Amino acid sequence: xxxxxxAKVDAALRPPRNQWWDVWDQFKTHKGALIGLIIFALIxxxxxxxxxxxxIDPTYVDPNPVQMLKLRNxxxxxxxxxxxxxxxxxxxxxxMAGGKVSIAVGLTAMLLSLFLGTLIGVLAGFFRRLDGILxxxxxxxxSLPLLPLLxxxxxxxxxxxxxxxxxxxxxxxxIVFAIGVTSWMQTARIVRGEVLALKEREYVLxxxxxxxxxxxxxxRHVLPNVMSPIMVSxxxxxxxxxxxxSALSFLGLGFPPDFPTWGRILFDAVDQMQLYPLRVxxxxxxxxxxxxxxxxxxxxxxxxxxxxxxxx
Amino acid sequence: xxxxPAPAARRKLVEVKGLKMYFPITAGILRRKVGDVKAVDxxxxxxxxxxxxxxxxxxxxxxxxxGRVILRLYDPTAGSIRIDGTDITETDSETLRxxxxxxxxxxxxPQASLNPRMTVAAIIGEPLDEHSRLSKAEKLNRIYELMDAxxxxxxxxNRYPHEFSGGQRQRIGIARALALNPxxxxxxEPIAALDVSIQAQVVNLLEDLQDRMNLTYLFISHDLSMxxxxxxxVAVMYLGRIVELAPRDALYERPMHPYTQALLSAVPExxxxxxxxxxxxxxxxxxxxxxNPPKGCNFCTRCPKVMDICRAVKPPFREVEPGRYTACHLxxxxxTAGRTGAPEAFTSTQQGV
Numbered sequence: 001x002x003x004x005x006x007a008k009v010d011a012a013l014r015p016p017r018n019q020w021w022d023v024w025d026q027f028k029t030h031k032g033a034l035i036g037l038i039i040f041a042l043i044x045x046x047x048x049x050x051x052x053x054x055x056i057d058p059t060y061v062d063p064n065p066v067q068m069l070k071l072r073n074x075x076x077x078x079x080x081x082x083x084x085x086x087x088x089x090x091x092x093x094x095x096m097a098g099g100k101v102s103i104a105v106g107l108t109a110m111l112l113s114l115f116l117g118t119l120i121g122v123l124a125g126f127f128r129r130l131d132g133i134l135x136x137x138x139x140x141x142x143s144l145p146l147l148p149l150l151x152x153x154x155x156x157x158x159x160x161x162x163x164x165x166x167x168x169x170x171x172x173x174x175i176v177f178a179i180g181v182t183s184w185m186q187t188a189r190i191v192r193g194e195v196l197a198l199k200e201r202e203y204v205l206x207x208x209x210x211x212x213x214x215x216x217x218x219x220r221h222v223l224p225n226v227m228s229p230i231m232v233s234x235x236x237x238x239x240x241x242x243x244x245x246s247a248l249s250f251l252g253l254g255f256p257p258d259f260p261t262w263g264r265i266l267f268d269a270v271d272q273m274q275l276y277p278l279r280v281x282x283x284x285x286x287x288x289x290x291x292x293x294x295x296x297x298x299x300x301x302x303x304x305x306x307x308x309x310x311x312x
Numbered sequence: 313x314x315x316x317p318a319p320a321a322r323r324k325l326v327e328v329k330g331l332k333m334y335f336p337i338t339a340g341i342l343r344r345k346v347g348d349v350k351a352v353d354x355x356x357x358x359x360x361x362x363x364x365x366x367x368x369x370x371x372x373x374x375x376x377x378x379g380r381v382i383l384r385l386y387d388p389t390a391g392s393i394r395i396d397g398t399d400i401t402e403t404d405s406e407t408l409r410x411x412x413x414x415x416x417x418x419x420x421x422p423q424a425s426l427n428p429r430m431t432v433a434a435i436i437g438e439p440l441d442e443h444s445r446l447s448k449a450e451k452l453n454r455i456y457e458l459m460d461a462x463x464x465x466x467x468x469x470n471r472y473p474h475e476f477s478g479g480q481r482q483r484i485g486i487a488r489a490l491a492l493n494p495x496x497x498x499x500x501e502p503i504a505a506l507d508v509s510i511q512a513q514v515v516n517l518l519e520d521l522q523d524r525m526n527l528t529y530l531f532i533s534h535d536l537s538m539x540x541x542x543x544x545x546v547a548v549m550y551l552g553r554i555v556e557l558a559p560r561d562a563l564y565e566r567p568m569h570p571y572t573q574a575l576l577s578a579v580p581e582x583x584x585x586x587x588x589x590x591x592x593x594x595x596x597x598x599x600x601x602x603x604n605p606p607k608g609c610n611f612c613t614r615c616p617k618v619m620d621i622c623r624a625v626k627p628p629f630r631e632v633e634p635g636r637y638t639a640c641h642l643x644x645x646x647x648t649a650g651r652t653g654a655p656e657a658f659t660s661t662q663q664g665v
Contacts (some may be wrong), residue, residue, distance in 0.1 A: 202420070206425050208385055211442055260558040308472070
């Protein structure tokens with residue numbers, strides 16, 4: 001159509017490039033997302049490798065009572081850069097160990113709720129027969145009072161699961177599951193609405209006239225186009241899951257008391273908040289930074305995945 | 313085109329008989345069915361191999377629905393559709409899927425009919441993914457071939473639909489429809505969303521492809537001049553029914569049905585001297601609702617030549633002259649008087665309604 005110089009044509013005539021490269025190119029241009037990615041990577045690095053570099057056990061309490069009393073509630077020092085808590089445990093080690101659990105819970109619970117929400121939303125939006133029943137289920141879940149339900153689930157299932165999988169793994173599964181199944185409804189509603197609108201678009205009709213079966217129609221045409229709302233709810237979901245886990249731990253119903261998570265550290269520190277504010281600020285800042293960086297990453301990813309925004 | 317060709321010489325590729333597409337209207341708390349929108353109501357026609365049948369009518373008369381039902385994008389309420397000898401009215405989705413390559417569609421809005429998240433190569437390659445087992449290199453080759461065929465630069469393969477102009481997007485849509493070597497293509501107002509200079513390009517491309525690949529088109533449009541340019545025969549629809557079906561030149565020279573006459577009189581004349589003396593037939597009133605069409609002829613509420621019988625009896629769709637069909641009471645007498653010698657059976661086998 002347009003006349004390009006011969007050399008240029010040859011250079012440009014290459015097989016279709018993997019579109020993830022385009023996504024990455026666009027992602028790089030989003031400053032906030034890039035900073036968010038760096039911060040999130042640092043946090044992940046800190047919580048994953050930090051405990052190996054910082055040799056102090058987060059649950060170590062000095063067995064000598066006199067020594068223990070001396071070590072309690074210290075401010076930052078070289079030996080304990082973040083200070084110590086009310087039992088003389090090292091705060092840096094606790095924040096790192098707590099982050100590992102909190103982020104693991106946040107990511108897994110977010111993935112679970114995202115999977116459930118997207119699945120139910122797409123099924124309800126795409127297949128008219130399933131719409132009524134699935135949306136009633138969604139409304140049912142939305143109408144449940146969530147915190148009492150979570151508390152009930154934790155009290156009922158904590159013991160059997162702990163016996164089955166061991167204390168930590170059992171509680172981890174329980175909390176991930178509890179948060180996952182109580183937070184998918186928003187995603188489902190948003191996705192259903194988008195799918196209902198997309199289903200009537202002509203390119204879906206075109207796919208039908210080509211003979212694309214429903215499942216591939218969903219995977220190829222519907223899902224990529226509901227990516228934006230899914231991304232947004234994913235980033236909000238991870239924040240939500242970390243905060244819910246903190247709330248559960250804060251209420252004393254999450255992981256066992258000596259097992260650090262960010263929520264637990266907050267809970268332990270609140271009693272003496274006015275005397276030692278640093279012990280509240282540290283886990284609080286860690287939670288906020290994680291949530292904020294994930295939000296920015298999600299924002300950048302959403303833009304990068306949309307070819308209409310790409311290249312601007 | 314005016315002469316009726318011998319039936320043996322031209323094979324019917326598409327046969328539509330008594331096709332009805334009703335959309336239910338529900339109301340009340342219990343969503344009870346209270347009526348139907350009769351989008352397509354008892355439509356019958358044939359399309360011969362290699363020809364272009366133009367389907368014209370005003371907005372909302374059921375043209376697009378008709379085109380979509382013929383490809384089984386909707387399930388028809390009644391009637392039968394045969395494409396290339398196979399009845400596809402009742403076939404299950406898996407069998408239908410195997411038949412899809414023979415029949416394809418070009419859509420009205422080239423913006424909306426291309427997935428914004430797929431590259432041109434992926435869009436054109438989708439039918440190949442679904443219906444063929446080509447290797448990656450073969451597929452790419454075929455995609456390039458198709459892009460050449462519709463006049464798209466090969467360099468555009470990695471671009472996204474939003475980077476193209478309307479005409480180029482429509483070319484992508486046409487390339488996608490051609491990917492599986494179809495026999496029959498429904499062009500659902502392929503030029504309505506394009507500006508005039510691009511319309512000619514796209515129509516010429518369609519004609520050119522028809523010559524090269526022996527394609528058969530159902531060309532849906534409301535642009536009478538464009539239909540005159542591309543179609544071999546023209547069907548005129550009004551309120552879900554075909555009111556007239558005739559070879560192009562005959563229809564444009566001497567429209568029979570009063571609606572066709574009114575429609576054609578609305579086409580502007582480029583010559584200003586003729587334009588000033590030209591008489592337009594101005595229809596009064598609005599199109600009745602397809603949910604509640606008039607009892608007799610659908611056109612009786614607006615017809616300038618309306619008779620008493622029109623308000624009571626639906627006129628049958630019949631052949632009034634060789635190759636010319638119309639549904640109008642005005643031609644009942646002339647038919648019987650003028651066609652005494654014609655074989656009676658011919659009418660009923662052709663377009664019996």
